[in-house]
Amino acid sequence: MAFTCPQCGAVAKTRTSEMMSEETRRSYHQCQNILCGCTFTMITSIERYLTLPTPPATSDGFSYPETGLSGQPLR
Template identity: 50%
Template sequence: MMHCPLCGHVAHTRSSRYLSESTKERYHQCRNINCSCTFATHESVARVIVKPGDDIVPAQPHPPENQHKQSAAAL
């Protein structure tokens, strides 16, 4: 979430695109109906705080929503 550079109200992300592997450009729109300013920001990786070990194992995907409800009901 960003704040509008003109009026200071909350601005929501409307869309985004990667400019590089570590930089994303986001397009925001102010939620103040009297302003509605649209602006772009750049988000980038500044530094890595903690680096994982060499053996990174991908996490399993979450089950589909309907499977989750069925298994929870069985408990």
């Protein structure tokens, strides 16, 4: 993912990132303008969920539908 350099406005590419928590990540960026060369970090975090999470998947990766074709709950 590319961002804009805060110093010169050129493209700044993500070089690496690390998880700080389950919902927060720190990423390291480098400006692609050779005359600038700015490097900086950004922190990305989940602010809020826009939809409710789906039911958890089973251990084999399969997840069960909540409703049948008629729209009636299965459970």
